[in-house]
Amino acid sequence: MPKTRRCGHTVALGVDWGLNTLLTAGAVRRHDDGIITALGTGGMFRACGVARQHRLRRESEHLHAKTDHYQRLISGEARHPLSAKYHVLAEESRHVSARRSNLNDALAWSAARWAVDQAITARATVIYVEDLRSMEARGMGRTLNTRLSQHVRGQIVERIRHLGAEAGIAVVTVPARGTSRNCPRCLVPLRHRKAPDRPTAPGWKWALCPNPGCGWQGDRDTGAWQRIAARGLNHQSKTVTDRADGTLAIRSTVDKLEASAVVTPTTAATRRDRSKTGPTRRRTTRPAPRRRRAPSPTRPLGPAGQRPEGHAPTGRTRLPRAAHRHQSVTTISTPTTSQHRPRGAALGAGFHLHAHASPPRWAELTPDPTVRIGRLADQRR
Known part of the structure; x- marks a missing residue:
């Protein structure tokens, strides 16, 4: 030893x-x-x-x-x-x-x-x-x-x-x-x-x-x-x-x-003194407006990209129209009477061109090859 x-x-x-x-x-x-x-x-x-x-x-x-x-x-x-x-x-x-x-x-x-x-x-x-x-x-x-x-x-x-x-x-x-x-x-x-x-x-x-x-x-x-x-x-x-x-x-x-039996600190204190020396400054209840300090980034060349502002989804480039028959589970029923046949109301296209619903995220968009896009009179021919 x-x-x-x-x-x-x-x-x-x-x-x-x-x-x-x-x-x-x-x-x-x-x-x-x-x-x-x-x-x-x-x-x-x-x-x-x-x-x-x-x-x-x-x-x-x-x-x-x-x-x-x-x-x-x-x-x-x-x-x-x-x-x-x-x-x-x-x-x-x-x-x-x-x-x-x-x-x-x-x-x-x-x-x-x-x-x-x-x-x-x-x-x-x-x-x-x-x-x-x-x-x-x-x-x-x-x-x-x-x-x-x-x-x-x-x-x-x-x-x-x-x-x-x-x-x-x-x-x-x-x-x-x-x-x-x-x-x-x-x-x-x-x-x-x-x-x-x-x-x-x-x-x-x-x-x-x-x-x-x-x-x-x-x-x-x-x-x-x-x-x-x-x-x-x-x-x-x-x-x-x-x-x-x-x-x-x-x-x-x-x-x-x-x-002399004292322990000396190895490093000096670098943190500033944050002790309170006066009354707390009054803060306004109105939040400050949000301003952008830098210009928005350029859009990427691909079909999808991250938007600089807002909460809009970026997974899709455009939404389908009702006249394209791209609706599935949210399709409006086809009218049965012959007195009211608006334009684009054939085969479940909806009762109006502007009456459509966005499909859910889990629904797959599969186009129907049996349906042609056009006027109702052209389809009867």
């Missing part, structure tokens, strides 16, 4: 822990002049097994409560009527615990494989993760600490170290203080609010920088992994090796190094 380095890194992967998204990670680069830039927008690892883990945890807590209640009722009696139910509940509790253990192991390996693959793709030589001990020792409460432990973060860090060692990637823990609170570009305290694309979702996932000169905004986890990676690259000289297990860690931060 390639040997990992304690310092001297230029490309690093920052990993942030979340409750809804198990991992949020992204890569940054430190240039020779000390400027740190982000390599892309990062990614999120959303495991579908986290929700199942919460359901199994609630089920396990319910089974443990019932088992303890039955145990108090039995009071050590071997022939108590509730002894059979107690053994069934105890066996079910062990079964749920085994399912939780298997799911934790699968989640840990999957998340660790994803994080290491992100580092290999970005050609990073170090992965910086938050120190779990500093996160759980800040008095978050029993409920939140339970959720943190149920996300198998400790197992994920161990798997990341194992898979990272195979690829020659060092894994260093950094202090988690202020990573989600300050802006990754100017270190100003952020304002958290609901995400604009999910206004009905509970929580404060969206972060907005109040500094008018910065104006950064985005997911708070995105800003957190940028802060973690920038902090780790600037504090490389403070990396120490634990004598007990050989893990790498950054114990504390230095104000001078922390002040």
